[in-house]
Amino acid sequence: ETGVTQSPTHLIKTRGQQVTLRCSSQSGHNTVSWYQQALGQGPQFIFQYYREEENGRGNFPPRFSGLQFPNYSSELNVNALELDDSALYLCASSLTGTGSYEQYFGPGTRLTVT
Amino acid sequence: GESVGLHLPTLSVQEGDNSIINCAYSNSASDYFIWYKQESGKGPQFIIDIRSNMDKRQGQRVTVLLNKTVKHLSLQIAATQPGDSAVYFCAEKGGGYQKVTFGIGTKLQVIP
Numbered sequence: 001e002t003g004v005t006q007s008p009t010h011l012i013k014t015r016g017q018q019v020t021l022r023c024s025s026q027s028g029h030n031t032v033s034w035y036q037q038a039l040g041q042g043p044q045f046i047f048q049y050y051r052e053e054e055n056g057r058g059n060f061p062p063r064f065s066g067l068q069f070p071n072y073s074s075e076l077n078v079n080a081l082e083l084d085d086s087a088l089y090l091c092a093s094s095l096t097g098t099g100s101y102e103q104y105f106g107p108g109t110r111l112t113v114t
Numbered sequence: 115g116e117s118v119g120l121h122l123p124t125l126s127v128q129e130g131d132n133s134i135i136n137c138a139y140s141n142s143a144s145d146y147f148i149w150y151k152q153e154s155g156k157g158p159q160f161i162i163d164i165r166s167n168m169d170k171r172q173g174q175r176v177t178v179l180l181n182k183t184v185k186h187l188s189l190q191i192a193a194t195q196p197g198d199s200a201v202y203f204c205a206e207k208g209g210g211y212q213k214v215t216f217g218i219g220t221k222l223q224v225i226p
Binding site: 004033035040042043044045048056058090092101102103104105106107108 | 150158205
């Protein structure tokens with residue numbers, strides 16, 4: 001059984017650029033959630049994907065978008081990057097339909113916007 | 115790795131003592147609560163959870179207490195070890211999907 005993996009580990013982008021972050025779910029999990037964690041803060045929910053569709057969204061603008069693929073891996077896309085987008089981006093996988101809400105987090109991607 | 119615990123409340127505990135980390139939650143409709151541990155440079159790691167129809171749950175060296183009357187959650191760690199040093203977050207889930215809302219973390223420092 002493999003854990004949740006994310007790529008890249010670190011990324012530096014310039015304001016206005018676009019970025020794509022990737023996440024591979026834990027084996028057998030069908031749901032992926034994305035979180036933004038600013039330094040010294042708790043993770044903030046961005047959105048969740050289940051069956052390749054967005055299944056809930058936090059208070060983030062439309063320039064944050066995502067995809068889930070048939071193999072349950074996922075991408076987070078951020079357009080028109082702003083300095084405040086600098087953060088650790090975490091994905092978490094879980095299994096919907098069993099009554100368990102346990103989420104397994106990846107190590108995160110550290111995004112720096114300059 | 116980066117520091118996760120900047121400007122967070124800090125609890126310092128002597129090795130071997132018990133630790134109690136407290137958390138207040140806001141949504142009375144939340145039906146599920148989780149404690150996570152986050153070490154520097156890593157994602158949060160599940161510790162223990164509790165459903166809203168329970169008031170206590172025990173794991174290995176950890177106990178979670180839930181007081182719905184005052185919307186308070188606590189995590190007790192028995193015989194705290196240096197490896198327990200990390201930032202601890204409480205989180206709540208409410209609603210039909212699995213959105214988890216994290217609280218303000220607490221940095222636990224274990225003094226050898």
